[in-house]
Amino acid sequence: MxxxxxxxxxxxxxxxxxxxxxxxxxxxxxxxxxxxxxxxxxxxxxxxxxxxxxxxxxxxxxxxxxxxxxxxxxxxxxxxxxxxxxxxxxxxxxxxxxxxxxxxxxxxxxxxxxxxxxxxxxxxxxxxxxxxxxxxxxxxxxxxxxxxxxxxxxxxxxxxxxxxxxxxxxxxxxxxxxxxxxxxxxxxxxxxxxxxxxxxxxxxxGLDFAHLPAPPPARPPRDGSDPRDPVVILSVGRKVEKKGYDDLLDALASLPADLHWCFEHVGAGSLSDALKARAASLGIADRCVWHGGQPQKQVFAALARADLFVLASKKAADGDQDGLPNVLMEAAHQGLPLVSTQAAAIGEFIEDGRTGLLVPPAAPRELGLALGRMIVDPALRQLLAQRAGEVVRTRFSxxxxxxxxxxxxxxxxxxxxxxxxxxx
Missing domain, CATH: 3.40.50.2000 (Glycogen Phosphorylase B;)
Structure with a gap:
């Protein structure tokens, strides 16, 4: 012993x-x-x-x-x-x-x-x-x-x-x-x-709250109407099939032309070149920032400057799928509202309409509608983020x-x- x-x-x-x-x-x-x-x-x-x-x-x-x-x-x-x-x-x-x-x-x-x-x-x-x-x-x-x-x-x-x-x-x-x-x-x-x-x-x-940075102060009420101050949409995850980044790019491309947003991604993965090419073909490459794999300090810096967190998980062709990604809980702990899918165990944390918005997996149109709803409504973002943060603190230590x-x-x-x- x-x-x-x-x-x-x-x-x-x-x-x-x-x-x-x-x-x-x-x-x-x-x-x-x-x-x-x-x-x-x-x-x-x-x-x-x-x-x-x-x-x-x-x-x-x-x-x-x-x-x-x-x-x-x-x-x-x-x-x-x-x-x-x-x-x-x-x-x-x-x-x-x-x-x-x-x-x-x-x-x-x-x-x-x-x-x-x-x-x-x-x-x-x-x-x-x-x-x-x-x-x-x-x-x-x-x-x-x-x-x-x-x-x-x-x-x-x-x-x-x-x-x-x-x-x-x-x-x-x-x-x-x-x-x-x-x-x-x-x-x-x-x-x-x-x-x-x-x-x-x-x-x-769960999360080890003792070793996480405190959530940032109240976020600005951006609503996508100001081209000089776009809504920042963030996702963190490996660039692999089950994370659904192809669907997410399609969803972003479907947003109304008069909505002003930018997308940031943190994470490495084998589909990096393919996703950048897809963003270019969809005409949204100038709104997408790909940071690659980053240490935790940079991940939390990205969470602090974002307005909205999204993860478009789905089942891959070989059967691989997410469990309950910790990054969703980290985003909620940092006060971010969540948009995700009903894939795998995500519904064990996010309740649609109460602690975030959930759409079917591999459904870019529905995902785009959920993102558009969140972008234009900072009050909804604040409400859902507050509820999700409470769930993290009470159930997911x-x-x-x-x-x-x-x-x-x-x-x-x-x-x-x-x-x-x-x-x-």
Whole structure:
């Protein structure tokens, strides 16, 4: 046990640090503050040039697994020599071969190699493994935990729930000690696959209010009538299909010509060039500002200068979809009114007409009408923003969720509480 009285836990991550996964860094910092001794094991090295302040609050040692086995063959071979002598190696190998029969991909082999390294290099003080995401991080974690004979747990989020094969998710749900997920819609999906739903717990990410800037003072009552003072529309999110930025650009282009607005976007992503080209073809490129990926300080600066926040989430062609994006809660905390879609779990936070405006996903016309309504009515923006801020402050603090996870990592979770919550 650690000197602070907490468990010694290895956290397995896709990448560390990542600008787009502030919610994970926030949780890790909160667990450390509650006395949990953590080590971070990342499957990828960082690609973002900047860091958020929350990353600097995390003190746990970070170890990078070989992202591609061919890059560190000596390390992988040495790990195999050590791992094959572990008492759970044969059982882990059997699980890997059974998975490989159904998923004959190099990706599956890579996860086995990463698991060998993880199992071989974990210090003997580690008492539990904890994976963020049910897909590839949980695969690595499952194999390594089996080799080491350790309990393991997992936090499931969005893409990992909706794009994992049913058989893969079922076997991980059977093997893990417990699972938390951040939306009720995700919980219900996993309950369909779990032999023991009592293992599952709904834990909203929420916000760590103590480390957020105070909301700015009252915003100016812009109404889109002054070309010298346009309404500032902001969105923050990765430029990927499920965020619906193609629909948002179409919606912006449909706004009446006499409305004066500008659009700002913060976030990186593979569709950057395509979206800029789309804005140009729609004739609105001169009203769009693309900031790219930014650290948290710049994100909150953008929230402070905006009048309206929009997120046009939808289901991607491969089934990927959002959970409940934390950025919606951050925007509400900063006093911004919200326009979004009825996709995924967004309706678990925004109530249409009361705490924001919701439209169907992949519906640019309806989205344009909602944006137009908000642009011309600063009083409506103020009312909806006030209500959304109250909901964030009363229902979406992250304290209770992190407390539960900390207790569970210590092996102190209440089975009756889990079973009751899973039955909701």
């Amino acid at each position: 650690s000197q602070t009285g907490g468990a010694n836990v290895a956290v397995i991550l896709k990448g560390w640090p990542r600008l787009s996964e502030t919610f994970i860094a926030q949780e890790i910092a909160g667990l450390e503050a509650r006395g949990i001794a953590l080590e971070l094991w990342s499957m990828r090295r960082p690609t973002d040039k900047a860091r958020h302040p929350v990353h600097d609050r995390v003190r746990g040692r970070v170890t990078y697994l070989p992202e591609y086995l061919k890059d560190e063959p000596g390390r992988v071979f040495t790990a195999w020599l050590k791992a094959r002598r572990l008492p759970g190696y044969a059982a882990a190998r059997a699980k890997f071969h059974a998975d490989l029969e159904r998923d004959r991909t190099s990706n599956r082999v890579r996860r086995w190699g990463q698991a060998l390294v993880l199992a071989a290099e974990l210090p003997p003080s580690i008492e539990r493994l904890y994976a963020h995401f049910l897909h590839t991080p949980a695969s690595v974690t499952r194999y390594a935990a089996t080799m080491r004979g350790l309990p393991w747990s997992v936090s499931a989020h969005a893409k990992d729930i909706w794009t994992s094969d049913d058989w893969d998710a079922r076997e991980k749900l059977d093997d893990c000690d417990w699972l938390v997920t951040c939306t009720n819609v995700g919980l219900q999906r996993l309950k369909e696959l779990a032999a023991d739903p009592a293992k599952l717990r709904l834990v909203y990410h 992250y304290e209770a969720g992190v407390e539960w996870i900390a207790s569970a990592l210590r092996g102190q979770r209440s089975e009756s509480t889990v079973a009751a919550r899973a039955a909701e």
